[in-house]
Amino acid sequence: MATISPLPPATAGLAAFRAALPAGTGDAPTADRLCALGGAAYLARGEQLSPDPQDDRLVWLVSGAAKLIAPYAGGAPGGQILAFHFAGDLVSVPRLSTTEPCGDFRLVALDDCELLIFPAGSFLDAAQGDPAVLRSVLTRSLQALHRSRTRMMQMGHKSAAARIADFLVAMAERLTGCTAGPCSFSLPMSRRDIGDALGLTIETVSRQFTELREAGLVATEGRSKVCLSDVGALARIAGRQQGSPKI
Protein backbone atom coordinates (compact mmCIF):
# COMPACT_ATOMS: atom_id res chain seq x y z
CA MET A 1 0.00 0.00 0.00
CA ALA A 2 2.70 2.42 -0.99
CA THR A 3 5.35 3.63 1.32
CA ILE A 4 6.01 7.32 1.24
CA SER A 5 9.70 7.95 1.21
CA PRO A 6 11.13 11.32 2.21
CA LEU A 7 12.21 13.08 -0.90
CA PRO A 8 15.73 12.25 -2.10
CA PRO A 9 17.72 15.39 -2.96
CA ALA A 10 17.24 15.15 -6.70
CA THR A 11 14.46 13.01 -8.14
CA ALA A 12 13.37 13.11 -11.72
CA GLY A 13 9.86 13.82 -10.45
CA LEU A 14 11.07 16.68 -8.36
CA ALA A 15 12.76 18.29 -11.31
CA ALA A 16 9.54 18.00 -13.29
CA PHE A 17 7.64 19.54 -10.41
CA ARG A 18 10.00 22.51 -10.18
CA ALA A 19 9.69 22.97 -13.90
CA ALA A 20 5.91 23.02 -13.58
CA LEU A 21 5.95 25.69 -10.88
CA PRO A 22 5.02 29.03 -12.36
CA ALA A 23 8.17 30.59 -13.69
CA GLY A 24 9.19 34.16 -13.12
CA THR A 25 8.06 35.04 -9.65
CA GLY A 26 9.33 31.88 -8.00
CA ASP A 27 12.32 32.69 -5.87
CA ALA A 28 14.53 29.65 -5.35
CA PRO A 29 14.08 29.51 -1.55
CA THR A 30 10.29 29.13 -1.87
CA ALA A 31 10.69 26.31 -4.37
CA ASP A 32 13.11 24.67 -1.96
CA ARG A 33 10.73 25.00 0.95
CA LEU A 34 7.91 23.48 -1.10
CA CYS A 35 10.06 20.60 -2.25
CA ALA A 36 11.21 19.96 1.30
CA LEU A 37 7.60 19.22 2.26
CA GLY A 38 7.04 16.67 -0.47
CA GLY A 39 7.32 12.90 -0.15
CA ALA A 40 7.72 10.58 -3.10
CA ALA A 41 5.62 7.47 -3.53
CA TYR A 42 5.49 4.79 -6.16
CA LEU A 43 2.25 2.95 -6.69
CA ALA A 44 2.16 -0.28 -8.65
CA ARG A 45 -0.89 -0.96 -10.82
CA GLY A 46 -3.88 -1.51 -8.52
CA GLU A 47 -2.20 -0.19 -5.37
CA GLN A 48 -3.78 2.69 -3.52
CA LEU A 49 -2.43 5.61 -1.57
CA SER A 50 -3.15 4.86 2.07
CA PRO A 51 -5.55 7.51 3.32
CA ASP A 52 -4.32 10.03 5.86
CA PRO A 53 -6.67 10.96 8.73
CA GLN A 54 -4.61 14.01 9.68
CA ASP A 55 -4.05 16.22 6.69
CA ASP A 56 -5.64 17.05 3.40
CA ARG A 57 -3.18 16.29 0.66
CA LEU A 58 -2.07 17.72 -2.61
CA VAL A 59 -0.70 15.02 -4.86
CA TRP A 60 1.30 15.78 -7.95
CA LEU A 61 1.13 12.96 -10.47
CA VAL A 62 4.61 12.71 -12.01
CA SER A 63 3.90 9.79 -14.32
CA GLY A 64 1.28 7.12 -14.93
CA ALA A 65 -2.50 7.24 -14.58
CA ALA A 66 -4.70 7.05 -11.51
CA LYS A 67 -8.33 7.15 -10.43
CA LEU A 68 -9.75 9.05 -7.48
CA ILE A 69 -12.44 6.93 -5.87
CA ALA A 70 -14.97 7.06 -3.07
CA PRO A 71 -15.04 3.44 -1.83
CA TYR A 72 -18.40 1.81 -1.18
CA ALA A 73 -19.37 1.66 2.46
CA GLY A 74 -18.60 -1.71 4.00
CA GLY A 75 -15.38 -2.27 2.12
CA ALA A 76 -16.86 -3.74 -1.04
CA PRO A 77 -14.38 -3.60 -3.89
CA GLY A 78 -14.66 -0.86 -6.46
CA GLY A 79 -16.42 2.40 -5.61
CA GLN A 80 -17.67 5.47 -7.40
CA ILE A 81 -14.91 6.96 -9.50
CA LEU A 82 -14.75 10.72 -9.10
CA ALA A 83 -12.03 11.52 -11.57
CA PHE A 84 -9.27 10.07 -13.69
CA HIS A 85 -5.87 11.71 -13.48
CA PHE A 86 -2.81 11.63 -15.68
CA ALA A 87 0.81 12.75 -15.58
CA GLY A 88 1.12 16.42 -14.70
CA ASP A 89 -2.18 16.63 -12.83
CA LEU A 90 -2.38 18.05 -9.33
CA VAL A 91 -4.93 16.11 -7.30
CA SER A 92 -6.53 17.32 -4.10
CA VAL A 93 -7.22 14.41 -1.74
CA PRO A 94 -9.17 15.39 1.39
CA ARG A 95 -8.22 13.69 4.62
CA LEU A 96 -10.08 10.64 5.84
CA SER A 97 -13.02 11.87 7.87
CA THR A 98 -15.42 9.83 9.94
CA THR A 99 -17.83 12.68 10.51
CA GLU A 100 -18.21 13.96 6.96
CA PRO A 101 -20.83 12.37 4.72
CA CYS A 102 -18.29 11.11 2.21
CA GLY A 103 -14.97 11.56 3.91
CA ASP A 104 -13.17 8.71 2.24
CA PHE A 105 -11.39 9.48 -1.00
CA ARG A 106 -8.58 7.36 -2.34
CA LEU A 107 -6.15 7.60 -5.17
CA VAL A 108 -5.66 4.24 -6.91
CA ALA A 109 -3.05 3.53 -9.57
CA LEU A 110 -4.31 2.38 -12.99
CA ASP A 111 -0.73 2.08 -14.22
CA ASP A 112 2.43 2.02 -12.22
CA CYS A 113 2.79 5.58 -11.19
CA GLU A 114 5.03 8.02 -9.46
CA LEU A 115 3.70 10.63 -7.05
CA LEU A 116 4.82 13.61 -5.06
CA ILE A 117 2.73 14.01 -1.94
CA PHE A 118 2.35 17.26 -0.04
CA PRO A 119 0.40 17.94 3.15
CA ALA A 120 -1.99 20.63 1.92
CA GLY A 121 -1.79 22.80 5.02
CA SER A 122 1.94 23.26 5.16
CA PHE A 123 2.22 23.36 1.37
CA LEU A 124 -0.11 26.32 1.27
CA ASP A 125 1.62 27.92 4.24
CA ALA A 126 4.89 27.70 2.36
CA ALA A 127 3.23 28.93 -0.80
CA GLN A 128 1.97 32.03 1.02
CA GLY A 129 5.42 33.43 0.29
CA ASP A 130 4.82 33.09 -3.41
CA PRO A 131 1.39 34.20 -4.62
CA ALA A 132 2.15 32.95 -8.12
CA VAL A 133 2.29 29.39 -6.84
CA LEU A 134 -0.85 29.86 -4.80
CA ARG A 135 -2.60 31.21 -7.84
CA SER A 136 -1.47 28.36 -10.02
CA VAL A 137 -2.89 25.88 -7.52
CA LEU A 138 -6.11 27.89 -7.42
CA THR A 139 -6.40 27.89 -11.19
CA ARG A 140 -5.95 24.13 -11.30
CA SER A 141 -8.57 23.68 -8.60
CA LEU A 142 -11.09 25.80 -10.42
CA GLN A 143 -10.40 23.77 -13.54
CA ALA A 144 -10.99 20.57 -11.59
CA LEU A 145 -14.20 22.05 -10.21
CA HIS A 146 -15.32 22.92 -13.70
CA ARG A 147 -14.57 19.39 -14.94
CA SER A 148 -16.37 17.89 -12.01
CA ARG A 149 -19.43 20.02 -12.67
CA THR A 150 -19.39 19.13 -16.33
CA ARG A 151 -19.26 15.46 -15.44
CA MET A 152 -22.06 15.97 -12.96
CA MET A 153 -24.15 17.43 -15.71
CA GLN A 154 -23.57 14.24 -17.66
CA MET A 155 -24.62 12.02 -14.85
CA GLY A 156 -27.72 14.07 -14.33
CA HIS A 157 -29.65 13.21 -17.42
CA LYS A 158 -27.71 11.60 -20.20
CA SER A 159 -28.29 8.22 -21.75
CA ALA A 160 -25.72 5.45 -21.51
CA ALA A 161 -24.83 6.02 -25.18
CA ALA A 162 -24.20 9.73 -24.61
CA ARG A 163 -22.07 9.04 -21.53
CA ILE A 164 -19.86 6.51 -23.29
CA ALA A 165 -19.46 8.74 -26.33
CA ASP A 166 -18.55 11.67 -24.13
CA PHE A 167 -16.11 9.58 -22.18
CA LEU A 168 -14.35 8.52 -25.38
CA VAL A 169 -14.23 12.09 -26.65
CA ALA A 170 -12.81 13.30 -23.35
CA MET A 171 -10.18 10.57 -23.31
CA ALA A 172 -9.19 11.27 -26.91
CA GLU A 173 -8.64 14.86 -25.94
CA ARG A 174 -6.74 14.22 -22.72
CA LEU A 175 -4.60 11.37 -24.01
CA THR A 176 -3.85 12.52 -27.54
CA GLY A 177 -5.05 16.10 -27.77
CA CYS A 178 -7.35 15.10 -30.61
CA THR A 179 -10.74 16.84 -30.83
CA ALA A 180 -11.95 15.83 -34.29
CA GLY A 181 -11.39 13.28 -37.01
CA PRO A 182 -9.92 9.81 -36.42
CA CYS A 183 -7.83 8.99 -33.42
CA SER A 184 -6.54 5.92 -31.59
CA PHE A 185 -5.09 5.29 -28.17
CA SER A 186 -4.88 2.86 -25.31
CA LEU A 187 -7.27 3.14 -22.39
CA PRO A 188 -5.50 2.60 -19.07
CA MET A 189 -8.72 1.67 -17.28
CA SER A 190 -10.98 -1.40 -17.34
CA ARG A 191 -14.62 -1.55 -18.41
CA ARG A 192 -15.49 -1.71 -14.72
CA ASP A 193 -13.62 1.54 -14.11
CA ILE A 194 -15.43 3.18 -16.99
CA GLY A 195 -18.74 1.97 -15.59
CA ASP A 196 -17.87 3.18 -12.09
CA ALA A 197 -16.95 6.57 -13.48
CA LEU A 198 -20.10 6.98 -15.54
CA GLY A 199 -22.58 5.40 -13.17
CA LEU A 200 -23.22 2.41 -15.45
CA THR A 201 -22.71 -1.34 -15.11
CA ILE A 202 -19.99 -3.24 -16.98
CA GLU A 203 -22.63 -4.96 -19.06
CA THR A 204 -24.11 -1.67 -20.19
CA VAL A 205 -20.67 -0.29 -21.00
CA SER A 206 -19.94 -3.37 -23.04
CA ARG A 207 -23.26 -3.21 -24.91
CA GLN A 208 -22.64 0.43 -25.79
CA PHE A 209 -19.18 -0.38 -27.10
CA THR A 210 -20.76 -3.07 -29.23
CA GLU A 211 -23.27 -0.63 -30.68
CA LEU A 212 -20.58 1.92 -31.48
CA ARG A 213 -18.55 -0.86 -33.06
CA GLU A 214 -21.52 -1.89 -35.21
CA ALA A 215 -22.05 1.74 -36.16
CA GLY A 216 -18.45 1.82 -37.37
CA LEU A 217 -17.46 4.61 -35.00
CA VAL A 218 -15.19 2.58 -32.77
CA ALA A 219 -12.87 -0.34 -33.35
CA THR A 220 -11.25 -2.18 -30.46
CA GLU A 221 -8.14 -4.29 -30.37
CA GLY A 222 -7.39 -6.36 -27.31
CA ARG A 223 -8.74 -5.04 -24.04
CA SER A 224 -7.43 -1.54 -24.02
CA LYS A 225 -6.75 -0.25 -27.51
CA VAL A 226 -9.49 1.77 -29.16
CA CYS A 227 -9.64 3.46 -32.56
CA LEU A 228 -12.17 6.22 -33.04
CA SER A 229 -13.00 6.82 -36.67
CA ASP A 230 -14.77 10.13 -36.12
CA VAL A 231 -14.41 12.04 -32.88
CA GLY A 232 -16.78 14.72 -34.12
CA ALA A 233 -19.57 12.20 -34.63
CA LEU A 234 -19.01 10.85 -31.14
CA ALA A 235 -19.16 14.37 -29.76
CA ARG A 236 -22.53 14.75 -31.45
CA ILE A 237 -23.82 11.54 -29.88
CA ALA A 238 -22.47 12.83 -26.57
CA GLY A 239 -24.76 15.82 -26.98
CA ARG A 240 -21.91 18.30 -26.80
CA GLN A 241 -23.30 21.54 -28.15
CA GLN A 242 -20.39 22.66 -30.27
CA GLY A 243 -21.12 26.09 -31.64
CA SER A 244 -24.42 25.66 -29.87
CA PRO A 245 -27.56 26.35 -31.90
CA LYS A 246 -28.37 29.87 -30.78
CA ILE A 247 -31.43 30.40 -28.68
Add this chain to the structure above:
Amino acid sequence: MATISPLPPATAGLAAFRAALPAGTGDAPTADRLCALGGAAYLARGEQLSPDPQDDRLVWLVSGAAKLIAPYAGGAPGGQILAFHFAGDLVSVPRLSTTEPCGDFRLVALDDCELLIFPAGSFLDAAQGDPAVLRSVLTRSLQALHRSRTRMMQMGHKSAAARIADFLVAMAERLTGCTAGPCSFSLPMSRRDIGDALGLTIETVSRQFTELREAGLVATEGRSKVCLSDVGALARIAGRQQGSPKI
Protein backbone atom coordinates in the same frame (compact mmCIF):
# COMPACT_ATOMS: atom_id res chain seq x y z
CA MET B 1 -31.79 40.34 -16.70
CA ALA B 2 -29.96 42.17 -13.95
CA THR B 3 -28.04 45.32 -14.50
CA ILE B 4 -24.65 45.43 -12.91
CA SER B 5 -24.15 48.78 -11.29
CA PRO B 6 -20.69 50.05 -10.43
CA LEU B 7 -20.23 49.73 -6.73
CA PRO B 8 -21.52 52.67 -4.67
CA PRO B 9 -18.99 53.82 -2.10
CA ALA B 10 -20.61 52.11 0.85
CA THR B 11 -23.05 49.27 0.31
CA ALA B 12 -24.26 46.97 3.00
CA GLY B 13 -23.06 44.08 0.85
CA LEU B 14 -19.64 45.60 0.51
CA ALA B 15 -19.27 45.92 4.25
CA ALA B 16 -20.22 42.27 4.65
CA PHE B 17 -17.69 41.33 1.99
CA ARG B 18 -14.90 43.22 3.70
CA ALA B 19 -15.82 41.59 6.96
CA ALA B 20 -15.60 38.18 5.29
CA LEU B 21 -12.12 38.84 3.94
CA PRO B 22 -9.54 37.04 6.03
CA ALA B 23 -8.60 39.29 8.88
CA GLY B 24 -5.07 40.00 10.00
CA THR B 25 -2.98 40.07 6.87
CA GLY B 26 -5.35 42.23 4.87
CA ASP B 27 -3.90 45.67 4.41
CA ALA B 28 -6.55 48.27 3.74
CA PRO B 29 -5.27 49.21 0.26
CA THR B 30 -5.66 45.62 -1.00
CA ALA B 31 -9.20 45.45 0.30
CA ASP B 32 -9.88 48.74 -1.43
CA ARG B 33 -8.43 47.53 -4.70
CA LEU B 34 -10.56 44.38 -4.54
CA CYS B 35 -13.70 46.31 -3.77
CA ALA B 36 -13.00 48.71 -6.61
CA LEU B 37 -13.26 45.78 -9.03
CA GLY B 38 -16.63 44.62 -7.79
CA GLY B 39 -20.02 45.42 -9.26
CA ALA B 40 -23.28 45.07 -7.38
CA ALA B 41 -26.27 43.35 -8.89
CA TYR B 42 -29.75 42.66 -7.62
CA LEU B 43 -31.59 39.69 -9.02
CA ALA B 44 -35.31 39.30 -8.52
CA ARG B 45 -36.70 35.81 -8.06
CA GLY B 46 -36.25 33.91 -11.31
CA GLU B 47 -33.91 36.42 -12.93
CA GLN B 48 -30.51 35.27 -14.08
CA LEU B 49 -27.10 36.81 -14.22
CA SER B 50 -26.41 37.54 -17.89
CA PRO B 51 -23.44 35.44 -18.92
CA ASP B 52 -20.18 37.16 -19.76
CA PRO B 53 -18.23 35.88 -22.79
CA GLN B 54 -15.06 37.71 -21.77
CA ASP B 55 -14.15 36.92 -18.20
CA ASP B 56 -14.57 34.18 -15.68
CA ARG B 57 -16.38 35.60 -12.70
CA LEU B 58 -16.27 35.30 -8.97
CA VAL B 59 -19.64 36.09 -7.47
CA TRP B 60 -20.13 36.76 -3.81
CA LEU B 61 -23.68 36.06 -2.69
CA VAL B 62 -24.54 38.75 -0.16
CA SER B 63 -28.11 37.65 0.54
CA GLY B 64 -30.76 35.35 -0.87
CA ALA B 65 -30.45 31.96 -2.54
CA ALA B 66 -29.43 31.02 -6.07
CA LYS B 67 -28.87 28.04 -8.31
CA LEU B 68 -25.97 27.53 -10.70
CA ILE B 69 -27.30 25.87 -13.86
CA ALA B 70 -26.08 24.50 -17.15
CA PRO B 71 -28.97 25.30 -19.52
CA TYR B 72 -30.16 22.64 -21.93
CA ALA B 73 -28.91 23.05 -25.45
CA GLY B 74 -31.49 24.70 -27.68
CA GLY B 75 -32.78 27.10 -25.08
CA ALA B 76 -35.30 24.78 -23.46
CA PRO B 77 -36.28 26.08 -20.04
CA GLY B 78 -34.70 24.57 -16.95
CA GLY B 79 -31.33 22.83 -17.16
CA GLN B 80 -29.13 20.66 -15.00
CA ILE B 81 -28.58 22.30 -11.64
CA LEU B 82 -24.95 22.11 -10.61
CA ALA B 83 -25.17 23.68 -7.19
CA PHE B 84 -27.37 25.65 -4.85
CA HIS B 85 -25.84 28.67 -3.18
CA PHE B 86 -26.79 30.71 -0.16
CA ALA B 87 -25.77 33.98 1.50
CA GLY B 88 -22.05 34.12 2.16
CA ASP B 89 -21.08 31.69 -0.62
CA LEU B 90 -18.47 32.57 -3.20
CA VAL B 91 -19.47 31.17 -6.58
CA SER B 92 -17.12 30.69 -9.49
CA VAL B 93 -18.92 31.23 -12.80
CA PRO B 94 -16.81 30.42 -15.87
CA ARG B 95 -17.18 32.63 -18.90
CA LEU B 96 -19.52 31.72 -21.71
CA SER B 97 -17.56 29.56 -24.11
CA THR B 98 -18.63 28.31 -27.52
CA THR B 99 -15.74 25.91 -27.90
CA GLU B 100 -15.86 24.13 -24.54
CA PRO B 101 -18.14 21.11 -24.16
CA CYS B 102 -20.32 22.75 -21.51
CA GLY B 103 -19.30 26.38 -21.57
CA ASP B 104 -22.59 27.82 -20.44
CA PHE B 105 -23.11 28.24 -16.73
CA ARG B 106 -25.65 30.63 -15.27
CA LEU B 107 -26.54 31.86 -11.85
CA VAL B 108 -30.31 32.11 -11.35
CA ALA B 109 -32.01 33.67 -8.34
CA LEU B 110 -34.34 31.44 -6.29
CA ASP B 111 -35.14 34.36 -4.00
CA ASP B 112 -34.52 38.01 -4.55
CA CYS B 113 -30.82 38.25 -4.02
CA GLU B 114 -27.96 40.65 -3.82
CA LEU B 115 -24.62 39.93 -5.48
CA LEU B 116 -21.13 41.31 -5.72
CA ILE B 117 -19.56 40.43 -9.05
CA PHE B 118 -15.82 40.37 -9.68
CA PRO B 119 -13.97 39.60 -12.90
CA ALA B 120 -11.88 36.60 -11.81
CA GLY B 121 -8.71 37.63 -13.63
CA SER B 122 -8.30 41.07 -12.19
CA PHE B 123 -9.62 39.99 -8.81
CA LEU B 124 -6.87 37.42 -8.56
CA ASP B 125 -4.32 39.88 -9.88
CA ALA B 126 -5.27 42.28 -7.14
CA ALA B 127 -5.30 39.48 -4.60
CA GLN B 128 -1.71 38.57 -5.51
CA GLY B 129 -0.76 41.34 -3.12
CA ASP B 130 -2.46 39.53 -0.28
CA PRO B 131 -1.80 35.78 -0.12
CA ALA B 132 -4.30 35.38 2.72
CA VAL B 133 -7.14 36.40 0.40
CA LEU B 134 -5.86 34.14 -2.34
CA ARG B 135 -5.71 31.28 0.09
CA SER B 136 -9.20 31.93 1.37
CA VAL B 137 -10.53 31.79 -2.17
CA LEU B 138 -8.57 28.59 -2.74
CA THR B 139 -9.98 27.00 0.37
CA ARG B 140 -13.51 27.83 -0.70
CA SER B 141 -12.85 26.42 -4.15
CA LEU B 142 -11.53 23.17 -2.77
CA GLN B 143 -14.59 22.97 -0.57
CA ALA B 144 -16.82 23.50 -3.59
CA LEU B 145 -14.88 20.82 -5.45
CA HIS B 146 -15.36 18.46 -2.56
CA ARG B 147 -19.10 19.14 -2.48
CA SER B 148 -19.35 18.69 -6.20
CA ARG B 149 -17.56 15.35 -6.02
CA THR B 150 -19.76 14.20 -3.19
CA ARG B 151 -22.84 15.09 -5.21
CA MET B 152 -21.38 13.30 -8.18
CA MET B 153 -21.03 10.21 -6.09
CA GLN B 154 -24.72 10.46 -5.36
CA MET B 155 -25.70 10.75 -8.94
CA GLY B 156 -23.56 7.81 -9.86
CA HIS B 157 -25.46 5.02 -8.21
CA LYS B 158 -28.02 6.05 -5.67
CA SER B 159 -31.73 5.40 -5.76
CA ALA B 160 -34.26 8.20 -5.98
CA ALA B 161 -35.11 7.65 -2.30
CA ALA B 162 -31.47 7.99 -1.24
CA ARG B 163 -30.99 11.14 -3.31
CA ILE B 164 -34.05 12.87 -1.88
CA ALA B 165 -33.12 11.87 1.67
CA ASP B 166 -29.60 13.14 1.17
CA PHE B 167 -30.87 16.35 -0.32
CA LEU B 168 -33.07 16.97 2.70
CA VAL B 169 -30.24 16.19 5.11
CA ALA B 170 -27.90 18.53 3.23
CA MET B 171 -30.48 21.33 3.23
CA ALA B 172 -31.20 20.86 6.92
CA GLU B 173 -27.51 21.29 7.59
CA ARG B 174 -26.94 24.27 5.32
CA LEU B 175 -30.12 26.14 6.20
CA THR B 176 -30.40 25.43 9.92
CA GLY B 177 -27.14 23.78 10.93
CA CYS B 178 -29.08 20.76 12.14
CA THR B 179 -27.46 17.34 11.67
CA ALA B 180 -29.66 15.10 13.82
CA GLY B 181 -33.07 14.94 15.44
CA PRO B 182 -36.08 16.96 14.29
CA CYS B 183 -35.77 20.06 12.18
CA SER B 184 -37.97 22.30 10.07
CA PHE B 185 -37.30 24.92 7.45
CA SER B 186 -38.48 26.47 4.24
CA LEU B 187 -37.10 25.26 0.91
CA PRO B 188 -36.40 28.16 -1.43
CA MET B 189 -36.54 25.93 -4.52
CA SER B 190 -39.36 24.22 -6.40
CA ARG B 191 -39.82 20.49 -6.93
CA ARG B 192 -38.56 21.01 -10.45
CA ASP B 193 -35.36 22.55 -9.12
CA ILE B 194 -34.88 19.64 -6.76
CA GLY B 195 -35.40 17.22 -9.63
CA ASP B 196 -33.00 19.13 -11.89
CA ALA B 197 -30.38 19.06 -9.17
CA LEU B 198 -30.71 15.35 -8.43
CA GLY B 199 -31.24 14.10 -11.95
CA LEU B 200 -34.87 13.10 -11.31
CA THR B 201 -38.22 14.19 -12.74
CA ILE B 202 -40.72 16.27 -10.77
CA GLU B 203 -43.02 13.29 -10.60
CA THR B 204 -40.39 11.09 -9.03
CA VAL B 205 -39.47 13.80 -6.54
CA SER B 206 -43.12 14.13 -5.61
CA ARG B 207 -43.61 10.38 -5.22
CA GLN B 208 -40.56 10.17 -2.95
CA PHE B 209 -41.88 13.00 -0.78
CA THR B 210 -45.13 11.12 -0.51
CA GLU B 211 -43.36 7.95 0.63
CA LEU B 212 -41.34 9.85 3.23
CA ARG B 213 -44.57 11.50 4.38
CA GLU B 214 -46.25 8.11 4.73
CA ALA B 215 -43.23 6.83 6.63
CA GLY B 216 -43.70 9.72 9.06
CA LEU B 217 -40.24 11.13 8.38
CA VAL B 218 -41.33 14.29 6.62
CA ALA B 219 -44.30 16.58 6.97
CA THR B 220 -44.96 19.35 4.48
CA GLU B 221 -46.93 22.53 4.84
CA GLY B 222 -47.74 24.59 1.81
CA ARG B 223 -45.30 24.36 -1.06
CA SER B 224 -42.05 25.13 0.63
CA LYS B 225 -42.15 24.33 4.33
CA VAL B 226 -40.85 20.94 5.41
CA CYS B 227 -40.57 19.38 8.86
CA LEU B 228 -38.13 16.54 9.27
CA SER B 229 -38.90 14.39 12.28
CA ASP B 230 -35.58 12.54 12.31
CA VAL B 231 -32.60 13.80 10.35
CA GLY B 232 -30.52 10.81 11.44
CA ALA B 233 -33.01 8.37 9.94
CA LEU B 234 -32.96 10.32 6.68
CA ALA B 235 -29.16 10.23 6.69
CA ARG B 236 -29.39 6.46 7.01
CA ILE B 237 -31.76 6.24 4.05
CA ALA B 238 -29.36 8.49 2.17
CA GLY B 239 -26.69 5.87 2.72
CA ARG B 240 -24.37 8.25 4.49
CA GLN B 241 -21.86 6.11 6.27
CA GLN B 242 -21.70 7.88 9.59
CA GLY B 243 -18.98 6.32 11.70
CA SER B 244 -18.59 3.95 8.79
CA PRO B 245 -18.55 0.24 9.62
CA LYS B 246 -14.83 -0.46 9.57
CA ILE B 247 -13.50 -2.63 6.79
Add this chain to the structure above:
DNA sequence: CGATCAATTGACTTAGCTCAAAGCATGTGG
Protein backbone atom coordinates in the same frame (compact mmCIF):
# COMPACT_ATOMS: atom_id res chain seq x y z
C1' DC C 1 -0.99 -24.85 -22.96
C1' DG C 2 -4.10 -24.35 -19.60
C1' DA C 3 -5.76 -21.28 -15.68
C1' DT C 4 -7.80 -17.11 -14.68
C1' DC C 5 -9.95 -13.07 -15.04
C1' DA C 6 -12.05 -9.52 -18.25
C1' DA C 7 -15.40 -8.82 -21.72
C1' DT C 8 -19.38 -10.03 -24.26
C1' DT C 9 -24.02 -11.72 -25.09
C1' DG C 10 -28.69 -13.20 -23.79
C1' DA C 11 -33.10 -13.41 -21.01
C1' DC C 12 -35.62 -11.24 -17.69
C1' DT C 13 -36.82 -7.65 -14.03
C1' DT C 14 -37.44 -3.14 -12.42
C1' DA C 15 -36.74 1.77 -11.16
C1' DG C 16 -37.74 5.72 -12.92
C1' DC C 17 -39.54 8.28 -17.20
C1' DT C 18 -43.53 9.77 -20.08
C1' DC C 19 -48.05 11.03 -20.82
C1' DA C 20 -52.35 12.40 -18.86
C1' DA C 21 -55.58 13.90 -15.49
C1' DA C 22 -56.98 15.65 -11.11
C1' DG C 23 -55.97 18.45 -6.61
C1' DC C 24 -54.16 22.32 -4.14
C1' DA C 25 -51.63 26.85 -3.16
C1' DT C 26 -51.13 31.41 -4.20
C1' DG C 27 -52.21 35.62 -6.16
C1' DT C 28 -55.69 38.82 -8.53
C1' DG C 29 -59.82 41.27 -9.57
C1' DG C 30 -64.36 42.15 -8.57
Add this chain to the structure above:
DNA sequence: CCACATGCTTTGAGCTAAGTCAATTGATCG
Protein backbone atom coordinates in the same frame (compact mmCIF):
# COMPACT_ATOMS: atom_id res chain seq x y z
C1' DC D 1 -63.68 39.02 1.50
C1' DC D 2 -64.70 35.70 -1.81
C1' DA D 3 -64.44 33.67 -6.57
C1' DC D 4 -61.64 32.52 -10.03
C1' DA D 5 -57.54 31.76 -12.76
C1' DT D 6 -52.93 30.07 -12.97
C1' DG D 7 -49.36 27.29 -12.25
C1' DC D 8 -47.34 24.04 -8.88
C1' DT D 9 -47.91 19.52 -7.03
C1' DT D 10 -49.76 15.07 -6.56
C1' DT D 11 -51.48 10.69 -8.36
C1' DG D 12 -52.32 7.06 -11.88
C1' DA D 13 -51.23 3.87 -15.86
C1' DG D 14 -48.16 2.18 -19.08
C1' DC D 15 -43.35 1.96 -21.22
C1' DT D 16 -38.46 1.81 -21.73
C1' DA D 17 -33.68 2.10 -20.63
C1' DA D 18 -30.70 0.18 -17.77
C1' DG D 19 -29.84 -3.19 -14.06
C1' DT D 20 -29.50 -8.20 -12.59
C1' DC D 21 -28.46 -12.91 -13.14
C1' DA D 22 -26.34 -16.40 -15.79
C1' DA D 23 -23.69 -18.48 -19.30
C1' DT D 24 -20.12 -18.02 -23.03
C1' DT D 25 -16.34 -16.22 -25.28
C1' DG D 26 -12.01 -14.12 -25.44
C1' DA D 27 -7.47 -12.15 -23.71
C1' DT D 28 -3.34 -12.45 -20.90
C1' DC D 29 0.09 -14.49 -18.16
C1' DG D 30 2.59 -17.80 -15.75
